[in-house]
Amino acid sequence: METTGAMAETPLLDIENLRVTFRTSHGTVEAVRGIGFTLGRERLGIVGESGSGKSQTGRAILGLTAGNGEIRADRLRFHGQDLMGFGQREWRAIRGKRISMVMQDPIYSLNPVMTVGRQIVEAYTTHHRVSPREAKEKTLEMLAAVKIRDPESVFGRYPHEVSGGMGQRIMIAMMLIPDPDLIIADEPTSALDVTVQLQVLAILDDLVRERGMGLIFISHDLSLVSSFCDRILVMYKGRIMEELKASELHRAKHPYTRGLLDCLPSLDGPKAPLRVLRRDPAWEIG
Amino acid sequence: MTTRQWLLSASPASQMQARLGRAYVGWQSFRQNRLAVIGLAIILLLVLVAALADILAPYDPLASDLTQRLRAPGDGFLLGSDGLGRDILSRIIHGSRYTLMIVALVAITAAPVGLIVGTAAGFLGGWVDTVLMRITDIFLAFPKLILALAFVSALGPGIENAILAIALTSWPPYARVARAETLTVRGADYMAAARLQGISRTRQVLGHIAPMCIPSLIVRVTLDMAGIILTAAGLGFLGLGAQPPLPEWGAMIANGRQFLLDQWWVATMPGIAIFIVSLGFNLFGDGLRDVLDPKRGQ
Amino acid sequence: MPMLEIEYLNVRFSDTPVLKDVGLAVPRNASFGLVGESGSGKSTVLRTVCGLVDDWDGTISVADRKLGAKRDLAFYRTTQMVFQDPYGSLHPRHTIHRILSEPVKVHRLGDTEARVAAALAQVGLDATFRFRYPHQLSGGQRQRVAIARALILEPQLVLLDEPTSALDVSIQAEILNLLQDLQQRLGLTYVVVSHDLAIVAHMCETVAIMNRGRVVETVATGALGDTASLSPYSRQLLVASKGYDRAAVDRFVDFE
Numbered sequence: 106m107e108t109t110g111a112m113a114e115t116p117l118l119d120i121e122n123l124r125v126t127f128r129t130s131h132g133t134v135e136a137v138r139g140i141g142f143t144l145g146r147e148r149l150g151i152v153g154e155s156g157s158g159k160s161q162t163g164r165a166i167l168g169l170t171a172g173n174g175e176i177r178a179d180r181l182r183f184h185g186q187d188l189m190g191f192g193q194r195e196w197r198a199i200r201g202k203r204i205s206m207v208m209q210d211p212i213y214s215l216n217p218v219m220t221v222g223r224q225i226v227e228a229y230t231t232h233h234r235v236s237p238r239e240a241k242e243k244t245l246e247m248l249a250a251v252k253i254r255d256p257e258s259v260f261g262r263y264p265h266e267v268s269g270g271m272g273q274r275i276m277i278a279m280m281l282i283p284d285p286d287l288i289i290a291d292e293p294t295s296a297l298d299v300t301v302q303l304q305v306l307a308i309l310d311d312l313v314r315e316r317g318m319g320l321i322f323i324s325h326d327l328s329l330v331s332s333f334c335d336r337i338l339v340m341y342k343g344r345i346m347e348e349l350k351a352s353e354l355h356r357a358k359h360p361y362t363r364g365l366l367d368c369l370p371s372l373d374g375p376k377a378p379l380r381v382l383r384r385d386p387a388w389e390i391g
Numbered sequence: 392m393t394t395r396q397w398l399l400s401a402s403p404a405s406q407m408q409a410r411l412g413r414a415y416v417g418w419q420s421f422r423q424n425r426l427a428v429i430g431l432a433i434i435l436l437l438v439l440v441a442a443l444a445d446i447l448a449p450y451d452p453l454a455s456d457l458t459q460r461l462r463a464p465g466d467g468f469l470l471g472s473d474g475l476g477r478d479i480l481s482r483i484i485h486g487s488r489y490t491l492m493i494v495a496l497v498a499i500t501a502a503p504v505g506l507i508v509g510t511a512a513g514f515l516g517g518w519v520d521t522v523l524m525r526i527t528d529i530f531l532a533f534p535k536l537i538l539a540l541a542f543v544s545a546l547g548p549g550i551e552n553a554i555l556a557i558a559l560t561s562w563p564p565y566a567r568v569a570r571a572e573t574l575t576v577r578g579a580d581y582m583a584a585a586r587l588q589g590i591s592r593t594r595q596v597l598g599h600i601a602p603m604c605i606p607s608l609i610v611r612v613t614l615d616m617a618g619i620i621l622t623a624a625g626l627g628f629l630g631l632g633a634q635p636p637l638p639e640w641g642a643m644i645a646n647g648r649q650f651l652l653d654q655w656w657v658a659t660m661p662g663i664a665i666f667i668v669s670l671g672f673n674l675f676g677d678g679l680r681d682v683l684d685p686k687r688g689q
Numbered sequence: 690m691p692m693l694e695i696e697y698l699n700v701r702f703s704d705t706p707v708l709k710d711v712g713l714a715v716p717r718n719a720s721f722g723l724v725g726e727s728g729s730g731k732s733t734v735l736r737t738v739c740g741l742v743d744d745w746d747g748t749i750s751v752a753d754r755k756l757g758a759k760r761d762l763a764f765y766r767t768t769q770m771v772f773q774d775p776y777g778s779l780h781p782r783h784t785i786h787r788i789l790s791e792p793v794k795v796h797r798l799g800d801t802e803a804r805v806a807a808a809l810a811q812v813g814l815d816a817t818f819r820f821r822y823p824h825q826l827s828g829g830q831r832q833r834v835a836i837a838r839a840l841i842l843e844p845q846l847v848l849l850d851e852p853t854s855a856l857d858v859s860i861q862a863e864i865l866n867l868l869q870d871l872q873q874r875l876g877l878t879y880v881v882v883s884h885d886l887a888i889v890a891h892m893c894e895t896v897a898i899m900n901r902g903r904v905v906e907t908v909a910t911g912a913l914g915d916t917a918s919l920s921p922y923s924r925q926l927l928v929a930s931k932g933y934d935r936a937a938v939d940r941f942v943d944f945e
Contacts, residue, residue: 154857155828269727298726298884299929300941307938325857332932368862370891372930373914378866379891382859401825402817409784409820580778583741584838588792589765598791602782 117287117319118144118166121180125161125343128173136161136174138343144287148313148320150334150351152327154365158343159323163289166321167206168196184286202232205280207309209292211272215264215279222260225279232283247278251308270301274308281312287319295324306333327354327365339365342389361388417682427678433671441487450478452485452638461654471656473646475636479660482638486661489639490668493554493623494616500558502612505565510596510604512566513573524570530563535618536625543631550639553632557622561615568611572604606683613676617669624665640665690753692717692846692878693738698747700730700737707733709902711747715895717845720872720879722889722910724926725899731882732773734899735848738880739770751846766796769839773851775831779823785809785834786819792842808837812867829860833867840871849881853888865892886913886930898923900944 125137137158142149153159165176166183168191181188183204191199208214216224225244229235235243241260248256251274264272273293280288290309294302310333313320324330330337331354339347339362347359357363367380399416403409421427440447450468455475464471470479512523530538535557542556576582577600585595620640626632627641635642640661647658693715700708708730715721723731736742738749740760749756752767772778779788789805798804809818812833823831832852839847852868853861869892872879883889889896890910897907898920905922916924922944928937 154859300726300925303929303933303938304941306933307935310933310935327858328932332934365858368859370862370865370885370887372887372890372927376869376891378869379862381862381866401821403784403820406784406786406820409786409822413822580772580774581780583736584770584772584778584835585780585791586741587739587765587770588795588838588842589762590791590795594795599780599783602780 115185116143116145117184119180119182119185120166120178123162123165123176123178123181125158125165125170126175126177127171128175135343137165140340140343140345141180142338142345142348144319144321146317146319147336148310148322148334150330150337151321151323151340152325152330152337153340154325156342157340159340160291162340163206163291163321163323166289167200167204169206201228201280201285202283203285204287204289205283205285207273207276207280207288207290207293209295211269211276212264214276215272217264219263220260221262221264221267221275225275225282228279229282243282244278247282248275250312251275251278252304253278270297270305273297273305277305277309277312281316284316285318287321288313289321289323291323292325293322295326328369344389346388360385421678421682424678424681426674427681430671430674430676430678433667434675437487437491437668437671440484441491444485444488448478448481448484450481452477452481453636461650461657463654464656470660471654473643473657474650479643479657482643483640483661483664486638486640486643486664489550489633489637490620490623493550493557494619496554497558497561497619498612498616501561502565502608505562506569506601506604506608508562509566509569510573510600513570514577514592514596514600520570523566527563527566530560531567535560536622539622539626540629540631543626548631548634550633550637553623553626556626557619561619564615565608565611568607569604572607573600576600576603610676610680610683613672613679616672616676620665620669620672691715692719692752693721693880694748694750695734695738696748698734698737698745698749700733700742700745707902708737708745711899711902711904713897713904713907715878715880717878718872718876719895720881720893722893722896723880723882723899724884724886724889724896726884726926728901729899730902731899732850735770735850735880735882739768739848740764762796765844766842767844768846768848769842769844770848770850771832771835771839771852774855775828775835776855778835779831781823784820784822785826788834788838789841792838796842804841808841811840811871812837828856829863832856832864836864836867836871840875844877846878846880849879851883852881854884868892886927898926
């Protein structure tokens with residue numbers, strides 16, 4: 106074990122040379138090919154198109170890679186603790202309690218036959234020994250924290266009885282109630298309307314700031330990520346193309362990032378044909 | 392270019408090549424399932440035995456010889472002889488023809504009826520759906536064997552009537568499967584697109600909806616085959632199916648009933664034949680399900 | 690005369706009003722945008738025009754012909770639609786050839802082989818795609834096939850329902866360029882439905898902003914920069930589509 110010097114604070118997450126490989130009937134597919142980054146108590150955006158490996162990166166950190174997949178890494182540490190050797194039991198102790206994940210579609214992530222309230226209570230009591238009354242109070246508090254106007258009534262509803270935006274807020278409440286140190290949000294608002302999307306993000310933003318959590322925000326939406334996060338990783342075919350400060354996205358140097366920015370239609374842009382992204386095979390080897 | 396490369400070509404040159412390629416990919420994945428291949432082998436063996444019954448059977452299945460009655464297996468008769476001195480092996484071999492006939496006739500009558508009723512009900516909706524599905528429900532309300540019994544007693548005993556009765560009682564579950572499948576397909580964007588091309592309703596049902604229903608129907612029919620064989624055997628056993636001296640397996644078991652304790656083989660041998668063929672269809676059906684599942688998007 | 694004119698269109702789905710007095714006019718060879726959040730009824734407008742919604746009242750005219758309750762075969766030669774999800778709009782068990790040749794046969798246009806080949810070429814797919822199944826194609830390629838299918842009947846009016854929302858941005862750019870190019874070459878009229886203001890601003894001259902079944906306002910896309918002149922709803926939508934701004938979120942209101 107190498108020791109981290111007293112000078113630098115141990116990062117929340119420290120990854121080096123992470124690889125995720127899947128065995129399929131057509132041979133092996135490398136979804137993530139040797140990426141590395143560190144994360145402090147900040148909002149980190151991972152942007153990429155489909156097949157870039159951004160979601161698989163998030164899943165690997167949570168040990169949620171599908172059964173036919175294999176994770177390898179030179180370093181995969183959370184709070185200085187090595188996640189690589191974790192068994193199922195160790196994962197269960199950390200998942201939900203210290204690292205949580207918010208998925209894209211709350212309807213599929215919530216249990217349809219259990220009321221919203223009970224699911225959040227369960228998420229809380231799994232990791233905290235409290236009386237049922239206390240758990241319910243804490244849940245109502247959390248529902249209020251995600252700006253649900255009438256927590257008492259929402260507590261007793263089933264997932265199909267809430268709208269998409271509210272469902273996502275419930276998901277956030279459920280994921281944040283055990284007070285994790287790190288939240289991984291995988292396209293948490295892509296299924297929502299723009300205004301609702303921003304409202305949900307604002308809630309996530311406030312909570313993450315107040316509680317000093319780290320956030321990994323995975324999205325395909327470059328402009329959203331750049332306005333929401335502190336730092337951005339741009340991924341392509343399982344590799345990180347570029348890492349930059351969110352505020353400096355317009356100064357991106359990598360041709361892939363530039364290409365992505367150029368092919369976005371803009372509100373006041375010319376009607377001329379959009380610039381089309383030319384993919385350089387060298388990016389894959391890089 | 393090898394045949395395999397031609398079949399797996401990413402850019403087929405004709406509709407035929409595309410279809411064959413797709414079938415080949417299906418076969419490849421079917422082959423992975425060893426039990427399913429065993430099931431297929433059993434079914435092929437049944438077909439082969441039925442086709443070559445005259446050559447394979449060592450004796451005449453109908454010729455009785457009372458001096459040779461109730462011989463034990465091995466004693467001149469591989470699987471023994473029955474109460475009338477007939478060779479059980481030859482009777483089983485010839486009986487495979489009846490089994491195959493029952494299975495084939497039920498499949499080609501009940502499945503299309505179920506498909507048409509189900510897709511029509513699901514696609515047209517409204518009162519057509521209500522009427523068709525209530526009729527289906529009435530049929531489903533009775534146990535299959537009881538209903539078949541009622542039909543056969545009304546139509547008179549005999550193997551043709553038994554097949555008719557089984558077909559009449561088999562289609563309702565197929566109609567249900569086809570309707571359920573139709574309902575999921577009906578709202579798909581590609582059906583809306585078909586409407587916007589001006590494609591007629593008949594063409595929509597036959598060309599667009601039916602292909603989506605047929606795979607699950609085939610699986611269902613295959614898995615039902617065991618039940619159909621057992622129902623036919625049951626009718627035969629009760630004397631309402633094939634009539635003596637026809638070597639139908641169910642009737643053979645009925646025949647052996649009286650000797651069950653002392654001459655066990657008379658009833659057991661056809662029983663084993665029924666068991667093996669039923670198992671074959673079940674294994675094959677399970678394998679087909681994995682290959683044909685329309686939700687795999689292939 | 691406009692290519693598409695809608696006046697006082699009302700649609701209800703089992704007693705819930707979905708469209709309320711919707712009116713719009715789309716000139717020939719123009720692109721008209723319909724923008725709104727989910728539940729605004731923007732897609733319902735398209736589905737009603739092309740005959741996928743049975744229960745409506747008001748007037749709809751396409752190419753100077755008033756539409757009745759039923760659409761005849763000739764209607765589908767003037768109006769076609771491209772759907773949002775290219776994974777759901779192509780029949781999974783039909784080859785591309787069958788998908789493209791069926792409308793040609795139904796409308797008895799003749800020359801099936803040549804027409805299918807031309808339709809594929811038109812959307813930038815080479816002949817090797819012809820006998821593939823949809824699952825062998827990428828999302829962008831599928832959407833090209835869907836566009837080819839819409840154009841093979843040589844319509845004048847093409848309804849685009851979120852044509853790129855299921856695609857990656859780089860593929861989106863290719864599809865939007867293709868659509869613009871086809872419009873110029875074939876003199877098409879587009880109605881583009883999208884939740885993304887930027888796409889509509891890029892594609893269209895005019896945009897109708899919808900909310901809860903009503904058209905809030907119809908403006909030239911060039912005027913979107915001048916937020917002061919917009920209605921409060923449109924302004925909020927515009928602010929939201931510019932990205933995350935914590936302070937702006939607090940000023941969001943619910944519009945009835």
